[in-house]
Amino acid sequence: xxxxxxxxxxxxRIVGGIARVVHDLSKRLIKDGHEVHVVTYxxxxxxxxxxxxxxxxxxxxxxxxxxxxxxxxxMQLNFSMVAKANELIEKEGKFDVIHAxxxxxxxxxxxxxxxxxxxxxxxxxxxxxGRNSGIHDEVQRYINDTEWLLTYEASEVLVNSNYMKNELxxxxxxxxxxxxxxxxxxxxxxxxxxxxxxxxxxQYAADNEKIILFLGRLVYEKGVQHLIAAMPKILANYHDxxxxxxxxxxxxxxxxxxxxxxxxxxxxxxxxxxxxxxxxKMYKAADISVxxxxxEPFGIVALEAMLAGVPTVVSDVGGLDEIVEHKVNGxxxxxxxxxxxxxxxxxLLYDPQLCANIVKxxxxxxxxxxxxxxxxxxxxxxxxxxxxxxxxxRQAKQIVQEKAKKTRRAKxxxxxxxxxLGFKKRQAYA
Numbered sequence: 350x351x352x353x354x355x356x357x358x359x360x361x362r363i364v365g366g367i368a369r370v371v372h373d374l375s376k377r378l379i380k381d382g383h384e385v386h387v388v389t390y391x392x393x394x395x396x397x398x399x400x401x402x403x404x405x406x407x408x409x410x411x412x413x414x415x416x417x418x419x420x421x422x423x424m425q426l427n428f429s430m431v432a433k434a435n436e437l438i439e440k441e442g443k444f445d446v447i448h449a450x451x452x453x454x455x456x457x458x459x460x461x462x463x464x465x466x467x468x469x470x471x472x473x474x475x476x477x478x479g480r481n482s483g484i485h486d487e488v489q490r491y492i493n494d495t496e497w498l499l500t501y502e503a504s505e506v507l508v509n510s511n512y513m514k515n516e517l518x519x520x521x522x523x524x525x526x527x528x529x530x531x532x533x534x535x536x537x538x539x540x541x542x543x544x545x546x547x548x549x550x551x552q553y554a555a556d557n558e559k560i561i562l563f564l565g566r567l568v569y570e571k572g573v574q575h576l577i578a579a580m581p582k583i584l585a586n587y588h589d590x591x592x593x594x595x596x597x598x599x600x601x602x603x604x605x606x607x608x609x610x611x612x613x614x615x616x617x618x619x620x621x622x623x624x625x626x627x628x629x630k631m632y633k634a635a636d637i638s639v640x641x642x643x644x645e646p647f648g649i650v651a652l653e654a655m656l657a658g659v660p661t662v663v664s665d666v667g668g669l670d671e672i673v674e675h676k677v678n679g680x681x682x683x684x685x686x687x688x689x690x691x692x693x694x695x696x697l698l699y700d701p702q703l704c705a706n707i708v709k710x711x712x713x714x715x716x717x718x719x720x721x722x723x724x725x726x727x728x729x730x731x732x733x734x735x736x737x738x739x740x741x742x743r744q745a746k747q748i749v750q751e752k753a754k755k756t757r758r759a760k761x762x763x764x765x766x767x768x769x770l771g772f773k774k775r776q777a778y779a
Contacts, residue, residue, distance in 0.1 A: 350383045350732060353437075353444040353461075355430060355454035357423075359389040359406060365566065366649050367450050367474055370533050372401075377534075377725035379403040386437060386444070388430050388457075409433050420491060423453055430457035438465060446470055446732045452477075452492055455499040462502060466743070468735040470728075471503035473513065475646045478520055480570055482644070497521045504735035507728070509533045509647040510668035516646075529731050532668075534721040535652040543629045543657075550634040553618050558591040559698060562635035562659070564628065565650055567598030572641035572664060574600070577607050577617065578687035579694070584616055586691075587698045595620045595631055632657035637697050643684050645669050652719050655679065655711035660704045662693045676703065678711040 354375060358368040375385045384405075391397060391408030399406040409429035416422040434457070438444065449458035449471045458469050477484065477492040484490050500506050500521050506528045508514050514528045547556070554560050561583070565571045573594060580592055594604070594617065601619065608617045623631060632638070638654035639662045647668035654661045655678065663669035664684040673679035680693040697704050 350445045350729070351442070352378060352383055352385045352732070353434060353447045353467075354385060354387040354389075354450070355434075355447060355458055356387065356389050356450040357426060357453040359387055359408075361395060362390060362392040365474075366533070366647070369649065370472075370474070371450060372404075373534060373536055373721050374725060374728065375404045376402065377721040378729070381725055381729065383729070388433050388437075390426055407433050407437065420488065424456065427454065427456040427460075430454065431460050434461050435464075443467065446735055448472065448732075449499060449503070450474065452495040452499055455495050455502075458499065459502050466739065468505075468739040469499075469503040470505045470507060470731055470735050471499045472507040472509075473500065473517060474509070475644075476513075476516060476520060479516060479644050479646065493520070500527075503527075504738045505529060505731050507531050507731060510671050512667045512671065513646045529727075531724055531727045531731070532719055533647050533649050533652075534719045534724040535649065535656055535715060537656070537716060537720055539653065540629060540633070540657050543633055545633045546630050549627075549630045553593050553620070553634070554591040557589050559587070559589060559636040560634055561590055561592045561694060562595065562631060562638045562654075563592070563640070564595040564623075564631065564638070564654075565640065567594070567596050567600045567604060569600060570642060570644040571598075572643050572685065573604055574607060575643075575685055575687050576639055576641045576690055577604060577611070577613075579691040580613050580616065581611055582688065582691040583694055583698075584613065586695050590616070590698065592617045593620060593631070593635070594618070595623050595628070597622045628653075629657070632659055635659050637662060637694055639690065639694065640664070640669060641682065641684070641690050642666060642669060648672060651679070652715055655708075656715045658708050658712065660697045660707045661711065662690065662697070664690075672714075677707070678714050679707055 354371055356367055356371045358364045360368050360372050371387060375387060378385050386405040386407060388407045391410050395408060397408050411425045411429060416425055443465055444467055447458050447461055447467050447469045449469055451474050461467060462469050473496060476496055477489050481489055484493050500523055508517060508528060508530055509532050511530055514530050517523050517528055563573055563576055567573055583590055608614050632654060638659045640648060640651050641664045645667040651661055651663055651669055651672055661679040663673045663679060663681060665681045666684045673681055675681040680697060682689040682693045
């Protein structure tokens with residue numbers, strides 16, 4: 350199958366979780382014998398074309414005209430994506446399916462679908478309503494409406510959790526059978542050969558300190574503020590612990606102020622952005638990982654921590670709630686509740702046997718349910734469904750058109766007969 354992936358991020362450009370999903374899915378699909386072309390945004394000095402171990406990556410620049418705002422910037426990106434896809438189709442022939450990732454590529458996907466009659470399979474990784482706990486202004490409404498448009502234009506819609514399936518049905522009124530739940534996966538070899546590096550660890554904590562790790566974007570819905578609020582209780586009960594916050598985002602200054610207000614600056618370390626190698630090292634350096642999101646469609650970071658062998662604490666929302674079973678393969682806490690987060694972390698700090706059991710069961714679950722082999726096969730099956738539906742729609746349209754032609758012919762014949770009969774009647778009367 351010849352597949353066109355549309356995404357606004359692909360490594361080395363990583364904004365959120367979409368980049369890793371598209372990267373790993375594409376790599377697995379080409380191993381299964383498919384041809385995958387990714388059209389994405391060109392950031393920095395990376396090349397416009399790259400053969401990424403079999404995946405054809407085409408990067409596009411935006412116009413040299415400065416956009417008024419982010420929405421205009423996205424529209425320019427879509428125009429550039431359409432131009433690049435047209436070029437590819439002219440050179441190498443039509444694609445079998447378009448896989449569109451989130452609202453950011455909606456208009457490019459819709460234009461290509463209508464121009465070449467190629468079915469769209471759309472993955473909705475998160476919703477604007479979910480990120481903001483509702484729609485509160487016109488920009489958010491525009492994004493929400495664009496998400497609806499993408500799901501409307503798509504033959505099949507993919508989401509990564511049952512939570513997201515219910516959310517799309519509630520927000521957009523999509524038919525139940527149109528939404529397919531296919532979880533995100535993780536590269537099972539990500540931590541092969543990576544062991545705890547004590548020299549690296551000592552850059553962030555003393556040997557006697559237990560590292561509590563948060564890794565992700567520093568935005569409200571990731572819940573870092575609630576983890577920081579939990580630290581006074583944790584430190585009061587287990588002094589030899591340290592919170593490491595790895596990532597960047599708009600809340601950084603606000604979070605630093607919170608840490609200073611609580612007077613725990615000596616026990617909280619902000620690392621800033623970490624590259625992939627340092628992320629692996631950081632997981633191995635950690636004693637507990639915590640992901641206290643208030644909104645999380647899936648939560649791939651939890652899978653990373655579980656595969657790395659780090660006991661994991663998550664909030665009981667979204668995809669995280671579906672991945673973790675409390676005290677079996679991880680710990681849960683009530684979303685937005687610092688006291689509950691502290692209790693789950695302290696349980697692990699004081700119970701090494703619980704940690705060992707959780708780590709063992711977590712690895713089993715990740716390897717059985719979140720490997721890309723199975724996920725790529727499920728995705729390919731959905732591509733086939735979308736293609737079959739498009740063919741069926743095309744045939745149905747042809748049948749309708751042929752019937753319409755026959756009806757028009759019959760009406761024309763009836764009109765001719767009526768005219769002839771009228772003429773004969775007038776002759777007889779004369």
